[in-house]
Amino acid sequence: MSGMQVNSRIEAGTPVFESSLSDFFQLMKPRVMSLVIFTALVGMVAAPGSLHPVLAVIALLSIAVGAGASGALNMWFEADIDAVMQRTAARPIPRGRITEDEALSFGVVLAVGSVLTLGVLVNWVAGALLALTIGFYVFIYTMWLKRRTPQNIVIGGAAGAFPPMVGWAAVTGGVSIESIVLFLIIFMWTPPHFWALALYRSRDYERAGIPMLPVVAGDAETRKQIIIYSVLLVATASAPVFIGLGGVTYAVVSTVLGAVFLWLALRVWRVRDGRDSDRVAKQLFLFSILYLFALFAVLLGEHALAAWIA
Amino acid sequence: MAVGDVMTGDNNETQDERDRLKQRSRSIAIALALLFLVVLFYVATIVRLGPDVLNRPM
The missing domain is CATH 1.20.120 (Four Helix Bundle (Hemerythrin (Met), subunit A))
Structure with missing residues (x-):
């Protein structure tokens, strides 16, 4: 089934309801976000040196929001295939709870905001790594590899592997x-x-x-x-x-x-x-x-x- | 005026009202997010400057 057919199915079959706060939260893939927060926390705790607790919370929050932005942008781009897969058909866009434009705006704002916050308030190595993580997940995995090659999750898996490095960099300011x-x-x-x-x-x-x-x-x-x-x-x-x-x-x-x-x-x-x-x-x-x-x-x-x- | 036109008019009004409410809640959410960022950047700045920020010799 082509993407266009699926899209027209979404438009014809499901009315656009008012979106709620919970729909936007679902757009951030909370389960993936919790794993990202956990692995980033391990990177921060395992890293030598220390970070002020307030800055550590800000770093974790930025990483979590960055992961949420990746999830939102992924759901924006994959709305057509999400609608035909049993596992993903109940996501906010296929259900008509959030429009594709809303998801795109939400994702972009969160992505830019999280990278700038981490860069300005913690350090720019961590900020750059977070930008790389989001970019890798959205452009390399979602847009390029996923629909083209069976190696999609091998290479794309790097995006999910970056968070402990970001956490480590937030404390040390580098990569080791x-x-x-x-x-x-x-x-x-x-x-x-x-x-x-x-x-x-x-x-x-x-x-x-x-x-x-x-x-x-x-x-x-x-x-x-x-x-x-x-x-x-x-x-x-x-x-x-x-x-x-x-x-x-x-x-x-x-x-x-x-x-x-x-x-x-x-x-x-x-x-x-x-x-x-x-x-x-x-x-x-x-x-x-x-x-x-x-x-x-x-x-x-x-x-x-x-x-x-x- | 046909019954259908009245119904369409009602639907438009309901839709307008729904859009207005949606826009309002979106504006409130953006305002709260901006306020949160202001507080966050203020607190982080104080933390980065350190405890001696107010201890300046006259």
Whole structure:
């Protein structure tokens, strides 16, 4: 189905109601925003040095609003495909709660405002990295890669990996090997996470014309790629131990959870038929969220404890 | 005047009223956001200047 057909369907089928504050909040993808706030916070706490608590709150707020701006601009550009996908059909634009023009204005204002606020009030390295994050997500991932290549989430995953670097830069004013390692963990995590989702949602993506790996290269190739990236992820997740960013707790948690991750990825590779194949893919998808959260939570705990003792 | 015209007129009035209310709430939201930014920049400036900002020798 072409974008134009879908757009006319939205216009004809759904009346434009008055938008509420909650619709604009939904436009900012609150669940993604919460993950961004959390990983940016870990970057800030793990970074050497200190930042005044008021400036730290302003930095986190700017990063959160910047992430929200990316979400709004993504929903503005993808309103046509959101309308035909089961997972996204209830978003504010396909439902007719917010017009595309409103979403565009809202996103642009928030993007510019968040970058300027972070740059002026905290530092310009962090501001520039936030601008890069928003630009990467909107222009590189949403507008360029998503509808063109099955590598969309591999390269586009960088956008979701930047927040801990932004948090780190807010405190230190720079980029270092530790913040690059935090970036790489999320970067390597993104492909197995989204491909596990794409395996049991492939018909949805196919209907919307998005060239996700299972749609373009088939389930078998996707399972092989999940294994490769899972191995790369688990190896990358052990890096903080070797550069002094993670302590003993982190070493234990990343090893145990990494083993579970690989086991689930192997199950996805082996169970290929029937409902069970969808079930194991969903298990990997859900576990991947827990895995990333746990790794960053342990880093947060270790560094917060070290700061408290000192 | 036909019944349809009256109904269309009512609909237009309702639509105008709805647009006016929407514009009003949007203006209030923008005003609140600007006020928040003013306070935010003021507080951040004081924090960046440090505690000795008012301690100037005469």
